[in-house]
Amino acid sequence: GTFYAGGIRVPLAVRWPARIQAGTETHEPVIGIDFYPTWLDVAGATPPRDYLLDGLSMTPLFDDPDASLGRETIYWHFPGYPNSPWRTGPVSAVRSGEWKLMKFYETDHVELYDLVRDPGEQEDVAETMPVERDRLLGALEGWLQLTNAPLPRWPDD
Numbered sequence: 820g821t822f823y824a825g826g827i828r829v830p831l832a833v834r835w836p837a838r839i840q841a842g843t844e845t846h847e848p849v850i851g852i853d854f855y856p857t858w859l860d861v862a863g864a865t866p867p868r869d870y871l872l873d874g875l876s877m878t879p880l881f882d883d884p885d886a887s888l889g890r891e892t893i894y895w896h897f898p899g900y901p902n903s904p905w906r907t908g909p910v911s912a913v914r915s916g917e918w919k920l921m922k923f924y925e926t927d928h929v930e931l932y933d934l935v936r937d938p939g940e941q942e943d944v945a946e947t948m949p950v951e952r953d954r955l956l957g958a959l960e961g962w963l964q965l966t967n968a969p970l971p972r973w974p975d976d
Contacts, residue, residue: 821907822897822907822912823940824938824939824940827895828938831849833881835881838881838882839881843884844884845885847880847884847887848890848914849875849877849888850874850895851874852872853874853875853877853888855872856872856875856876857874857876857877857878859872875889891915891916892913892915892962893913894911894912894913894959895911896911896912896968897909897910897911898968898969898971898972899969899972908924909923909925909971910923910924911924911959911963911968912959913955913958913959914934915958917935917936918932918934918955919931919932919934919940920932920945920952920955920956920959922956922959924971925971929945929952930945931943931945931948931952932944933948
């Protein structure tokens with residue numbers, strides 16, 4: 820896919836009648852890495868002491884849909900070129916609060932969206948909101964360094 824809305828911003832449904840009231844909604848963002856810690860939590864299990872979990876358990880949201888997981892920022896990174904014409908090119912994204920920034924490596928282009936005003940990501944405000952753009956770009960670059968994330972390699976490299 821894509822890193823735009825509909826690619827990484829998709830609905831999640833959880834059914835657990837004994838714990839979650841039907842019709843409950845939350846707007847707390849979660850990510851795929853949150854499933855494993857959630858399953859551990861539900862099972863009452865703990866990972867080994869020296870095992871680092873990147874995700875957070877979603878179970879607080881089961882009991883209180885207004886709860887916060889305490890995560891300020893979510894990162895996505897896609898550095899490669901799978902051999903599928905429908906896939907996105909190399910891109911990284913960061914979401915913090917109402918803001919989402921995407922960096923496209925082929926063009927070094929950056930896009931910024933206000934997800935509260937523009938949940939469909941139609942109006943790129945990177946040029947008109949330079950403080951937010953630079954803050955998120957700095958956070959993204961710091962995260963890429965911290966995690967030693969692989970940078971894109973061009974198909975003929």
